[in-house]
Amino acid sequence: MRFLSRRLVMPNDLNFAGSLFGGRILEWIDEEAYIFAACQLDAKSLVTKHIGAIAFETSAYQGDVVEFGLGVKKVGKTSVTLTCVVRNKQTKQNICVADDIVFVHIDPETRTPQPHGKTKAELDALPIETPA
Numbered sequence: 001m002r003f004l005s006r007r008l009v010m011p012n013d014l015n016f017a018g019s020l021f022g023g024r025i026l027e028w029i030d031e032e033a034y035i036f037a038a039c040q041l042d043a044k045s046l047v048t049k050h051i052g053a054i055a056f057e058t059s060a061y062q063g064d065v066v067e068f069g070l071g072v073k074k075v076g077k078t079s080v081t082l083t084c085v086v087r088n089k090q091t092k093q094n095i096c097v098a099d100d101i102v103f104v105h106i107d108p109e110t111r112t113p114q115p116h117g118k119t120k121a122e123l124d125a126l127p128i129e130t131p132a
């Protein structure tokens with residue numbers, strides 16, 4: 001699992017109880033997972049098809065830095081299945097784990113599934129890119 005991205009919990013990310021809103025975490029997971037899947041497959045036309053399981057494990061609060069870990073679980077013909085862990089950067093405690101996040105590669109014109117042409121072995125062999 002690669003922890004490649006971080007976000008700061010801001011006042012407008014909080015719920016009525018003053019902790020990080022679950023809906024905001026899901027929004028961030030969808031975006032972070034899309035970016036990861038698009039970079040791994042080197043493709044832009046991906047849509048979220050399915051999120052299999054979500055577990056909120058601990059709360060986060062204003063001023064916390066959270067980091068996103070992503071890994072490829074399965075690679076199909078048109079789909080890729082990911083796992084995402086959101087954790088507190090400082091304590092390393094998991095905040096949320098989202099499993100079986102499925103993205104489907106589609107034709108941008110017809111919006112129908114199209115083979116992405118990648119295998120799990122190819123994705124596993126990709127180097128970790130960090131900003132220069």
Ligand SMILES: CC(=O)SCCNC(=O)CCNC(=O)[C@H](O)C(C)(C)COP(=O)(O)OP(=O)(O)OC[C@H]1O[C@@H](n2cnc3c(N)ncnc32)[C@H](O)[C@@H]1OP(=O)(O)O
Nearest residue numbers: 030034047048049050076077078079102104106111112113
């Ligand atoms: C980044 C974003 O937020 S995008 C916005 C939110 N998402 C969307 O708007 C997507 C809306 N959905 C759709 O347009 C359609 O459902 C499509 C085009 C994605 C897929 O259509 P389907 O008829 O399900 O396609 P199809 O049955 O061929 O399945 C495509 C792939 O998804 C997989 N799949 C389909 N349903 C599921 C499911 N419930 N769980 C896991 N995988 C699934 C299939 O196994 C297949 O994978 P493979 O080709 O790698 O073997």
